Amino acid sequence: MTLFSRFTDHIGAALDTLAARDALPAGLDRSAISVEPPRDPAHGDVATNAAMVLAKPAGMNPRALADLLVAELGALDEVTEASVAGPGFINLRLVDGSWRDELALIHGEGGDYGRSAIGQGRTVNVEYVSANPTGPMHVGHCRGAVVGDALAALLEYAGHKVIREYYVNDAGTQVDVLARSVHMRYREALGEDVGAIPEGLYPGDYLIPVAGKLAVEYGDRFVGAPESAWLGLFRAEAVSAMMDMIRADLAKLGIHHDLFSSEAELQAEGKPAAAEQWLRDHDLVYDGVLEAPKGETPEDWEPVELPLFRSTQFGDDQDRPIKKSDGSWTYFGADLAYHFQKSQNADELIDIWGADHAGTVKRIKAAVAALTGGAKKFDVKLVQMVRLLKNGEPFKMSKRAGNFVTLADIVDEVGKDAVRFTMLTRKADAQMDFDFAKVVEASRDNPVWYLQYANARISRLRKKAADAGISLPVPAPERLGAHELGLVKLLAQFPRIVEAAASAREPHRIAFYLADVAAAFHAWYNLGNDDPAARIVLDNDPELTATRLYLADGIGQVIRNGLSLMGVEALEEMV
Secondary structure (H helix, E strand, O other): OOHHHHHHHHHHHHHHHHHHOOOOOOOOOOOOOOEEOOOOHHHOOEEEOHHHHHHHHHOOOHHHHHHHHHHHHOOOOOEEEEEEEOOOEEEEEEOHHHHHHHHHHHHHHHHHOOOOOOOOOOEEEEEOOOOOOOOOOEHHHHHHHHHHHHHHHHHHHOOOEEEEEEEEOOOOHHHHHHHHHHHHHHHHHOOOOOOOOOOOOOOOHHHHHHHHHHHHHHOOOOOOOOHHHHHHHHHHHHHHHHHHHHHHHHHHOOOOOOEEEEHHHHHHOOHHHHHHHHHHHOOOEEEEEOOOOOOOOOOOOOOOEEEEEOHHHHOOOOOEEOEOOOOOEOHHHHHHHHHHHHHOOOOEEEEEEEHHHHHHHHHHHHHHHHHOOOOOEEEEEEEOOEEEEEOOEEOOOOOOOOOOOEHHHHHHHHOHHHHHHHHOOOOOOOOEEEEOOHHHOOOOOOHHHHHHHHHHHHHHHHHHHHHOOOOOOOOOHHHOOHHHHHHHHHHOOHHHHHHHHHHHOOOHHHHHHHHHHHHHHHHHHHHHHHOHHHOOOOOOOHHHHHHHHHHHHHHHHHHHHHHHHHOOOOOOOOO
């Protein structure tokens, strides 16, 4: 049990004691109680808002309740001081042994230090990327791919079962356009001069191998054939080839999905119709006419009766059509059925979308609330676009895909780890600049390099001691000084950072925390530049060397655990 979870239990036990003495009502909701470091370290080591959040339901004055809790918590062997601050916050100062015990726990748990059970085994479906299968992944997909994958890993580490899902949009006009684009390349592969690729078709050279394969297999059979003879075949072959390409692109980032769900299969199995019928049975779909568009009405607009979902009952601005006037499904109608399908196998749903889909969030949340009776938690995380720079200036890479920069281009340029870590250095909904020069720069201004360098430095320390011929005894943690125990206090926050990041669905918090750990380690390491006695490896004091290496190894363990959640390799050596 980690330090902050232990004190959560201590506070719970103190509240139980007060309730048993009738000094506090029994059965109060404790879910809002937090246990964390004080904002100002001068106030102590552990702070809690327990008295603040329980005072009103208990019908008590917050400070009076805080005084009762302080009396209980101050009696604990590992608490040296318990005090009340402000309107009722409680601050605790701990004995040094608490931090030495936490360092031992880090070593004992290794890769599991920070792992949590707050997920309680609940299944979470995380759908991310879900790019149209019309070409290779591009930079616009890269950030959402990394955010979704890191979030999935974080939720697993926090005790959830996770389904990583990719929704293949293989139905609709965009895949018909893809098939027509391949057909043109197919004719080209057979020697026809097709000229410039017409506007509206996909121009990328990535379609040439697909067309070449079809030319070898079918010869000129489909050159002059009507579209109806080849469209379905070319569509299936093209989508299959594009998904192979997409999987390969994602693999470059270390991303692998558990499940690929096909929109075409969804429709073929009648899932949208089943969802519509369920909604009709519950009076959540009706046949009606949409209001005319606001402002000047287009000349070709005419009122048409359509099946409308009552999304206004769930907070949307207007009811939404689930079918078009020609009877085909709207994007919303198909998405509604897809989310209905996902909800059958998960307790919670999370979608990672590009910010350009913000306008559809309200309606899909309304649909999931309706289809699940509000029983399934559903969250949509919007990811802002990435602007490519080099040395602060807009950077134009070669566009091998035809009209965009591919994900593979970026990974090949700077490497998987630099891409993944950089994509997590800002909140997902904040605009991001990706500077190709900065992400490979060997300086403290580059967070991924600075963190990797910290781990590599730690890995070198034991070799440095061995090269100096120092025979290391058993560490003596009681020799750690105040500054060094301060480092342990920072490490001890990792488990609660994991829980907070998982609860908020914000994997970037791990990157922020690791940056703090790296900065703290480098500052400690650099103390020896001015003061030889502060060096980690000391020729004349093997015991203190062993103890400081013990601390350094603990720091390295937390760095590695955090980098693992982000899908970034912890390098042992830096070139």
